[in-house]
Amino acid sequence: MRHTSTSMAAVAIRNNETQIQELDLPELSVDDGLLKVEMVGMCGTDVGNYSHITRPTILGHHVVGHIEKIGELAAERWGVKEGDRVAMEEYLPCGTCEHCREGLFRACKFTDSRRGGMRYGNTALDIKPGLWGGFSQYMYLHPNAVVHKMPTHVPAAEAVFTLPLANGFEWMCLEAGVGIGKTVVVLGPGQQGMACVLAAKAAGAQVIVVGRQTSVQRLALCQRLGADAVVNTTIEDPIERIAQITGGKLADVVIDVTSGGTELVTQSFAMVKSRGLVILAAYKYAKVLEWDSDLVLSKSITVKGLRGHSYGAVEMAIQCISAGRFPISILHSHNFGLLDVDSALRTAAGTGEPNPLLVSVSPWQ
Ligand SMILES: [Zn+2]
Numbered sequence: 508m509r510h511t512s513t514s515m516a517a518v519a520i521r522n523n524e525t526q527i528q529e530l531d532l533p534e535l536s537v538d539d540g541l542l543k544v545e546m547v548g549m550c551g552t553d554v555g556n557y558s559h560i561t562r563p564t565i566l567g568h569h570v571v572g573h574i575e576k577i578g579e580l581a582a583e584r585w586g587v588k589e590g591d592r593v594a595m596e597e598y599l600p601c602g603t604c605e606h607c608r609e610g611l612f613r614a615c616k617f618t619d620s621r622r623g624g625m626r627y628g629n630t631a632l633d634i635k636p637g638l639w640g641g642f643s644q645y646m647y648l649h650p651n652a653v654v655h656k657m658p659t660h661v662p663a664a665e666a667v668f669t670l671p672l673a674n675g676f677e678w679m680c681l682e683a684g685v686g687i688g689k690t691v692v693v694l695g696p697g698q699q700g701m702a703c704v705l706a707a708k709a710a711g712a713q714v715i716v717v718g719r720q721t722s723v724q725r726l727a728l729c730q731r732l733g734a735d736a737v738v739n740t741t742i743e744d745p746i747e748r749i750a751q752i753t754g755g756k757l758a759d760v761v762i763d764v765t766s767g768g769t770e771l772v773t774q775s776f777a778m779v780k781s782r783g784l785v786i787l788a789a790y791k792y793a794k795v796l797e798w799d800s801d802l803v804l805s806k807s808i809t810v811k812g813l814r815g816h817s818y819g820a821v822e823m824a825i826q827c828i829s830a831g832r833f834p835i836s837i838l839h840s841h842n843f844g845l846l847d848v849d850s851a852l853r854t855a856a857g858t859g860e861p862n863p864l865l866v867s868v869s870p871w872q
């Protein structure tokens with residue numbers, strides 16, 4: 508198979524600087540393929556990576572698109588054909604280590620970028636064939652890529668929420684086992700917090716979201732997504748309010764998805780009931796200096812660190828979005844074309860257009 512055409516791509520060439528480049532499409536073999544990118548959702552990881560560029564890289568890894576070309580073996584293994592619509596996982600796992608055998612691709616050392624592993628949206632352009640990110644008209648489908656079919660009726664602006672929502676299902680349903688009769692407190696009404704709200708509501712739990720006055724619009728959105736109560740920490744004491752809302756029972760599960768700020772970690776031990784679960788799912792980049800280990804012991808609290816999603820959680824997210832049960836489109840705040848990827852990254856970082864939530868890029872615009 509020989510292609511003579513090229514792909515326009517937005518390449519992060521150094522910190523906070525993007526250059527539009529025309530890149531050759533790769534020659535394909537029997538076990539790989541090429542994706543025509545439809546839309547890409549911006550992730551907090553893209554924003555973080557944009558200020559830590561060591562080698563030119565195409566960012567963007569919450570990718571939805573159509574199979575443009577595919578080798579015979581890859582088509583058979585993934586169960587897709589040319590023209591099919593798919594959602595991609597960010598991971599490029601080895602597929603054979605003990606973690607991959609359990610579907611825990613995020614634990615595979617070949618997906619860990621801090622150890623030289625490869626992921627979509629975080630692999631340098633000089634590693635052939637270079638098209639490793641979604642901010643490009645085409646993306647390379649590596650033989651180890653993890654591909655999920657995406658129904659054609661799902662609006663692209665909702666389809667790009669698949670991976671954040673998969674994290675919500677992973678943490679809330681597969682890890683915490685929430686359901687009817689359980690109360691979940693979500694600390695932080697960002698993209699990830701809203702995914703937890705949706706997953707916990709899909710499972711039938713009572714959901715309380717905690718945020719500051721600066722997030723008051725996001726707290727209101729959480730209520731439109733189904734949250735039963737919201738707590739504004741600028742005007743209310745969160746521990747007192749949660750005790751009040753739950754009739755003194757407190758929460759079965761508290762999940763912290765706020766990056767930075769360690770105070771909530773300590774507070775979460777007071778918000779959770781005896782034998783409850785506290786989930787830490789956002790990096791703080793700081794140490795929690797004063798935490799009451801005796802309280803953890805006396806209440807028999809389980810503290811669990813979680814990141815990423817399994818294959819099954821992505822399937823749950825796709826099924827949830829496809830069913831159209833929740834107004835997921837209200838999360839979508841901004842869409843940019845390929846030439847404006849820099850603005851898209853700045854907007855997602857909070858330094859561009861106002862009130863960002865789910866920011867997306869359409870590379871053919
Ligand atoms: Zn991501």
Ligand SMILES: [Zn+2]
Pocket residue numbers: 600601602603604605606607615616617
């Ligand atoms: Zn592996």
